Amino acid sequence: MLFFDLRARVGRIDLEVAAEVRAGECLALVGPSGAGKTSVLRAIAGLLHPETGRVTCDNTVWLDTGAGVDRPPEGRRVGFVFQDYALFPHLSARDNVAYAGPGADALLERFGLSARASARPRQLSGGERQRVALARALARRPEVLLLDEPLSALDARTRASATRELVGLLHETPVPTLLVTHDFTEAATLADRIAVLHEGRILQVAAASELAAQPASGLVADLTGAVVLEGVARADRDGLTRIALTNGGTITSTDAGEGPVAVTLHPWDIAVEPADSEAAGSARNRLPATVVTVTAIGARVRLGLEAGQPVTAEVTAAAVAALDLRPGTRVDATFKAAATRLVPR
Amino acid sequence: MFRAGLVACLAGLLIFLALPVLAIFVEASPGELLASLKDPAARDALWLSAQVTAVAVAIIVTVGTPAAWLLATRRFRGRSALVTLLELPLVVPPAVAGVGLLAAFGPAGLLGGAGPDLVLETAGVVVALVFVASPFYVRQAQAAFAALDPTWLEASRTSGASEARTFARVAVPVALPGLGTGLALAWGRALGEFGATLMFAGSFRGTTQTAPLAIYERFATDFTSALALSAVLIALSASILVTVKLLPGRPDALL
Numbered sequence: 286m287l288f289f290d291l292r293a294r295v296g297r298i299d300l301e302v303a304a305e306v307r308a309g310e311c312l313a314l315v316g317p318s319g320a321g322k323t324s325v326l327r328a329i330a331g332l333l334h335p336e337t338g339r340v341t342c343d344n345t346v347w348l349d350t351g352a353g354v355d356r357p358p359e360g361r362r363v364g365f366v367f368q369d370y371a372l373f374p375h376l377s378a379r380d381n382v383a384y385a386g387p388g389a390d391a392l393l394e395r396f397g398l399s400a401r402a403s404a405r406p407r408q409l410s411g412g413e414r415q416r417v418a419l420a421r422a423l424a425r426r427p428e429v430l431l432l433d434e435p436l437s438a439l440d441a442r443t444r445a446s447a448t449r450e451l452v453g454l455l456h457e458t459p460v461p462t463l464l465v466t467h468d469f470t471e472a473a474t475l476a477d478r479i480a481v482l483h484e485g486r487i488l489q490v491a492a493a494s495e496l497a498a499q500p501a502s503g504l505v506a507d508l509t510g511a512v513v514l515e516g517v518a519r520a521d522r523d524g525l526t527r528i529a530l531t532n533g534g535t536i537t538s539t540d541a542g543e544g545p546v547a548v549t550l551h552p553w554d555i556a557v558e559p560a561d562s563e564a565a566g567s568a569r570n571r572l573p574a575t576v577v578t579v580t581a582i583g584a585r586v587r588l589g590l591e592a593g594q595p596v597t598a599e600v601t602a603a604a605v606a607a608l609d610l611r612p613g614t615r616v617d618a619t620f621k622a623a624a625t626r627l628v629p630r
Numbered sequence: 631m632f633r634a635g636l637v638a639c640l641a642g643l644l645i646f647l648a649l650p651v652l653a654i655f656v657e658a659s660p661g662e663l664l665a666s667l668k669d670p671a672a673r674d675a676l677w678l679s680a681q682v683t684a685v686a687v688a689i690i691v692t693v694g695t696p697a698a699w700l701l702a703t704r705r706f707r708g709r710s711a712l713v714t715l716l717e718l719p720l721v722v723p724p725a726v727a728g729v730g731l732l733a734a735f736g737p738a739g740l741l742g743g744a745g746p747d748l749v750l751e752t753a754g755v756v757v758a759l760v761f762v763a764s765p766f767y768v769r770q771a772q773a774a775f776a777a778l779d780p781t782w783l784e785a786s787r788t789s790g791a792s793e794a795r796t797f798a799r800v801a802v803p804v805a806l807p808g809l810g811t812g813l814a815l816a817w818g819r820a821l822g823e824f825g826a827t828l829m830f831a832g833s834f835r836g837t838t839q840t841a842p843l844a845i846y847e848r849f850a851t852d853f854t855s856a857l858a859l860s861a862v863l864i865a866l867s868a869s870i871l872v873t874v875k876l877l878p879g880r881p882d883a884l885l
Binding site: 373 | 781784786787789791792793800804
């Protein structure tokens with residue numbers, strides 16, 4: 286098990302994070318760039334020295350500023366995959382892996398790289414480089430695996446297969462894994478739990494589905510891809526909550542809330558109707574909006590709407606054709622009161 | 631009109647710089663040049679130059695590489711001042727360097743009598759060469775180390791290598807073109823060293839008379855012999871220059 290509790294000033298961010306990762310578990314650190322995600326990995330690996338902190342791996346203390354323990358990076362058994370892979374440019378793929386430990390040929394074979402063993406990094410494709418980096422991290426026989434955006438340097442086509450391979454690898458790996466990514470979907474695919482990091486603090490730690498369904502704050506909801514509307518809530522007599530939205534408009538929620546809130550809902554819970562059409566069901570919320578963007582994603586179409594605040598709706602291609610939706614079209618965005626979640630701001 | 635002026639300036643510069651070099655080969659016939667190289671004193675001077683420059687460059691690389699690594703990888707108070715101090719021999723006139731070396735290591739100098747006898751000895755020539763040539767190497771090595779991607783060094787550490795191993799197995803091999811450029815520049819400077827050597831070590835055949843000093847000694851009495859030695863030095867310097875140009879790490883950061 287990996288445990289870390291770190292406080293460090295990194296640039297303009299006050300990092301203050303603590304978490305545990307069990308053996309065989311993958312915890313993803315997700316957040317916008319500049320949230321301090323990579324700094325957490327670097328501190329665990331011993332590349333960054335926090336003002337105060339404790340890092341233990343199983344029963345070995347790697348860092349304990351109180352007790353004056355600070356093992357150098359080579360004294361911590363980490364398998365670190367850097368964002369740009371950081372392969373040694375003067376060494377072949379095999380020598381890159383062998384640099385970290387024995388068994389290079391077996392690892393190269395496992396990653397399907399035997400035929401590329403003598404190639405230099407600059408002769409390898411992006412996907413091959415990523416696999417060499419993973420093989421090098423495993424050659425260290427790590428007690429902790431640290432992956433910094435392991436898929437972000439890949440093109441879209443390579444990324445799909447690399448993701449599948451990485452899922453398989455993480456299932457087999459018996460050590461705790463800490464994964465850094467800015468992509469919630471990637472984290473949801475690879476990790477057992479997700480810690481949402483913002484400005485150096487962990488906002489929420491939960492499984493991906495739980496984060497999407499019950500975000501602890503608007504920031505978390507925003508990150509999971511949900512629509513976030515800001516406003517001020519007050520309880521109404523009918524047991525529902527009315528929210529006066531910032532920049533105009535009022536909506537109703539079945540969630541309880543009082544004062545400044547973020548209203549979150551999923552893009553696929555929002556329907557689009559012609560502007561000023563009479564409401565079919567008054568329990569529905571109705572926001573006048575203007576279409577800004579129309580983006581087809583397979584059979585779905587993602588609509589960027591301006592309704593005082595930006596709103597994203599996902600509708601069928603048929604609906605787009607029927608309503609003749611194009612940038613500039615005025616519509617009403619509608620959604621059920623029960624589809625909304627309120628989180629305090 | 632303007633363009634013609636530019637071309638004229640370049641042509642004038644080219645002729646001015648190339649003429650003395652060409653003249654050395656034109657003044658005396660190849661036969662004469664080869665004949666005067668049979669002179670034992672000339673051969674002694676060339677052989678001594680080869681030896682002292684090799685020893686000086688070896689010392690510079692051995693001490694200068696770790697020093698440059700330290701300067702490139704650490705941030706500390708007074709670092710800029712230290713770097714400037716190390717670069718001072720680049721701009722100090724050679725005669726001043728000679729006086730300085732005498733004041734430091736001479737019989738009546740700061741360290742007078744403390745170390746081995748240097749003045750008028752071959753070892754003294756090496757000291758003078760190290761003094762004037764080391765900044766050329768250290769500057770270049772420092773720039774080469776600073777240009778390394780820091781994540782390579784971090785990846786080495788997380789792969790289980792100590793800093794010493796990282797230095798030897800990653801930093802030096804990857805920075806090798808830059809280090810080679812620095813070595814060639816330092817060697818070129820050492821090969822041509824004249825003033826500091828003359829003042830500190832003198833000009834004694836077989837012990838301190840390097841090729842440039844031998845040229846100076848004979849240009850009044852045996853001009854053909856001076857030309858022959860000069861031709862050899864030009865060939866050597868040109869080969870250094872070509873080597874530097876062919877290495878990937880160019881000395882663009884140099885003065």
